[in-house]
Amino acid sequence: xxALTQPASVSGSPGQSITISCTGTSSDVGTYNYVSWxxxxxxxxxKLLIYGVIGRxxxxxxxxxxxxxxxxxxxxxxGLQPEDEADYYCISYTRSSTWVFGGGxxxxxx
Amino acid sequence: QVQLVESxxxxxxxxxxxxxxxxxxxxxxxxxxxxxxxxxxxxxLEWVAHVGYNGDNLHYADSxxxxxxxxxxTSENTVFLHMNSxxxxxxxxxxxxxxxxxxxxxxxxxxxxxxxxx
Numbered sequence: 622x623x624a625l626t627q628p629a630s631v632s633g634s635p636g637q638s639i640t641i642s643c644t645g646t647s648s649d650v651g652t653y654n655y656v657s658w659x660x661x662x663x664x665x666x667x668k669l670l671i672y673g674v675i676g677r678x679x680x681x682x683x684x685x686x687x688x689x690x691x692x693x694x695x696x697x698x699x700g701l702q703p704e705d706e707a708d709y710y711c712i713s714y715t716r717s718s719t720w721v722f723g724g725g726x727x728x729x730x731x
Numbered sequence: 732q733v734q735l736v737e738s739x740x741x742x743x744x745x746x747x748x749x750x751x752x753x754x755x756x757x758x759x760x761x762x763x764x765x766x767x768x769x770x771x772x773x774x775x776l777e778w779v780a781h782v783g784y785n786g787d788n789l790h791y792a793d794s795x796x797x798x799x800x801x802x803x804x805t806s807e808n809t810v811f812l813h814m815n816s817x818x819x820x821x822x823x824x825x826x827x828x829x830x831x832x833x834x835x836x837x838x839x840x841x842x843x844x845x846x847x848x849x
Contacts (some may be wrong), residue, residue: 622793624775655835659776666826666840667776673834710776714835719790720766725775 625650625711625723632729633701641726643694643711649721651692655714658687658696661725662707670709671696698728706730733757733839735827740844743817751812751844753827760803764788764830765810766837767801769823769846777823780812784830795821817848 626644633639643650643658650656656674659667669678671687674694684699694713698705711723739751753765767779780801781790789801800813810827824843831838 624777653835657831657834657836659837661776664842666842669831669836669838672831672836672838676834678838708775712776712778712836717790718788719792720778720781720836722768722776722778 622715622717622719622721625713625721627709627711627723627726629724630727630729632731633698634731635701635703637701638697638699639701639728641696641698641709641711641728643696643713643723645692645694645713645721647692648716649713650689650694652716653714656687656689656694657712658685658694659710659712660705660707661710667710701730703730733829735829735839735841737825737827737841737844740825740846742847742849745817745819745848747817748813748815749817749846751814751825751827751846753810753812753841755808755810755827755829758829759805760784760808760810761805763832765801765803766828766830767799767810767812768826768828768837768840769821770826770843771820771823774823776826779825781830782810784832814846817846819848822846822848
């Protein structure tokens with residue numbers, strides 16, 4: 622159950638687009654359409670942004686989008702805003718019937 | 732609306748036990764699977780355990796298997812995490828979270844309860 626691999630930090634200026642990658646294996650990200658992304662502000666409950674690789678829950682801004690290529694899933698934030706500064710985590714269902722998170726990515730809005 | 736409220740955290744010595752509770756409202760735990768997730772100080776999220784909507788489908792992270800048990804009390808609409816043989820590395824904020832039905836992921840989370848093993 623090794624954690625999925627995410628960059629430790631990503632930064633961008635307001636209005637720019639950034640992409641966060643989440644690399645797993647054929648036992649998780651590469652096989653199952655069950656990759657999700659969460660936004661987490663410290664001290665608060667994480668918020669679901671993307672589910673099922675590309676699905677977006679109602680109420681989540683269309684500035685957040687998901688994709689996948691092979692064993693790597695990605696979250697793109699378009700039109701970066703100051704309130705987007707937070708930690709972002711991916712999670713995938715696995716072949717072992719468990720779940721595994723990425724190590725988390727700190728997004729900084731310059 | 733959906734609410735999850737964790738309780739039971741605190742300071743405990745290594746080797747001792749602790750039980751966390753998660754009171755659910757706005758839905759019934761008999762229709763949704765439930766998870767526990769933790770976050771050690773300065774670290775990322777770590778999935779810990781899952782119980783299916785029917786009380787079966789129990790799964791655990793390797794790091795807690797054999798020491799932690801997830802259970803539920805349907806009459807109280809509450810989910811528990813029984814933690815035995817606690818280690819210093821179990822120190823974390825523990826979050827209760829709800830299954831997103833059919834999507835094999837999590838939709839709602841609580842705000843967490845802090846467990847310190849020292």
